[in-house]
Amino acid sequence: MNRLRLRGLVRKEFLQILRDPSAIAIAFVLPVFLLLLFGYGVSLDAHHVPLAVVVDQPTAQTSDFIGSLQQSGYFEPRYSPSFKVARDALMERRVSGIIWLRSDFSREMLAGKTAPVAAWLDGVDANNANIVQGYLLGAWQNWLQLQADEAGYALSIPVRVQSRIWFNPALRSRDFLVPGLIAVIMTLIGALLTALVVAREWERGTMEALMASPVTMGEILLGKLVPYFLLGMGGMLLSVAMAVWLFAVPLVGSFWLLLACSALFLLVALGMGLLISTLAKNQFVAAQVAVIVTFLPAFILSGFIFDIHSMPAVVQFLTHVVAARYYVAILQTLFLAGDVWPVVLGNSVALVLMATIFFAIARRKSRKRLD
Template identity: 55%
Template sequence: MNTAARTGGGRRLLGLLRKEWLQILRDPSSIAIAFVLPVALLLLFGYGVSLDSKHVPVGIVIEQPGAEAASFAAAFGESPYFAPRIYSTRQAARAALRAQELDGFVVVPADFAHRLKGEGAAPIQVIVNGVNANSGRLLAAYVQGAWSTWLARELAARRVPIHEPVAAEPRIWFNPQVRSQNYLVPGLLVVNMTLVGALLTALVFAREWERGTLEALMVTPVSLREILLGKLLPYFALGIGGMALSVLMALYLFEVPLRGSLWVLVACSTLFLLAALGMGLLISIVARSQFVAGMFALLATFLPAFLLSGFLFDIDSMPAVVQAITYLFAARYFVAILQTLFLAGDVWGVILPNAAALAAIAAFFLGLSRRLLHKRIE
């Protein structure tokens, strides 16, 4: 009896795998979750989420036209960052800012030419709309840069010596053009796969409970390990497929460089997917109803992966308590790995500890799922 049960194990697992596979093929929703959802989200996010400002509407108030003022305004026109508009009074520019037609404006005063000769100390005023603090700060920095460049050129032409005691020379590694897609797209892959992994599995056990199929399954001599593997392997295959599709899109559609090696990417994705699927399995084992499982999967995945993974907001800048919370989410580790793999390369100092954390989370979720799944139906 026992030996028979043991030798039948392979066939039972194969039977379960084939069943799951047929169900996936017949029910387009799993395929949609694995392939259509990542593509749609990646397109939406990839194009919709960008922090690179271009053609920012900036007002230039020229109180008294003159050669200097015209040259200054022209310098703004050359920059791709700005879409300058000329105003003749501050009042007009202010009204435009209030009406959100402008993000900021620079006041070129009536005595601009005079001041340039260094005789008036009063500074030139820049006003930015600070509601979106990040955009406001970036705009201020861009205006400062445009101003410095123009001033240096102007003073050099007049042979006026300038004293800038210290010159700072910035070098931005990994992403010299500071293209935000380069870091957003790898992060989006993580948000995507968290959602896909959890949604794929969160519903599977709950669905079997609700349809009564699990009770019929439980009275066959199938073992729990076979049931779990029978669920995990097909959805893992789907998830990896979705991941591969997303990576291809990242490389060829969004032109993000991949500087690390492919096998590390595959290995880390495997670990992450196991963690995400494991969380989904656990949710569906505990919840037993598709509705509760779905609700929980969405709450536990999307917003944390979006806001707490370091994909958009820097974890270092969060308060300690919130930082501590981020350690609970697998997304955090995978974001660190992916941003490094895509933009920096195989940096083992980043990859190994994060991969270890992913492995631990995967082991935790899968182990707990195994413990909580009983062949009893109480």
């Protein structure tokens, strides 16, 4: 390893980054773009869900019930003259569900029987329907309790669930999406950018000139690694800053630990990028491969949005080779739970292992020859 040669390569790479807007765009503009898009565009928290309410015989009890739905903040009840009208509204997507209080609602209730509250939900968006159903259940139980309190009788519910939500008590989906997104962004910067810039050297014939000079293959690889490592860390800091200050995601764990783990993951991503670049020597193919084998898995198989436990066994097994999986776990923990060492250490070991393997293969595969 020759300091002079390495310095020359690193300086060249930085000059290229500075003068080529596309590298800057991928490292800094893309993170901002994605964070804004996800931060504002993606939310699993339903609020003001429009509900059509059909009341056959309005009474004090029915308006009391509807009022409690409104007060929960999750619903926006709209009175509908008949069930048929309500159903049409649902079909046209003007409402997400229907509440039907039949004519015997008050009578049954006052007679001490169990009055039925019929609810229909649009099940097309199953996840949303599930969440809305949960809200509805909660609102209903609150109302029951209120009724009991007002009437002064004890509500006879055999078992009552008392839930305590750790780490994200308000269950804000943004708080878990934004940290996870950092993993996706870092994958893009690390793997895609590295694969592209190496492929560019092949395409333009500069790799041939480099190889014919006394520089060693290790120096060429390291000369790529150092600049894009720094660039990636820059993109990471930008993302964290946006997460904390713009989206108000709490950073409970230590910043330095976050920095260290991010550095480790970035190494893995860079290793993947270098490995891709040894196989794909033009930018078009490199971009395709990078998106398919790094970006997509980081998006879907990392636990960033979709829960890994719920996947089929085969797919779960596959997620073990997705580096972003380990990093997403670390990120969500450090941001929301704090420095939980078992999580951080266990996943870091996996990352170290993957980094070692990727670099070993990349080093073996890249020979200082053209064939």
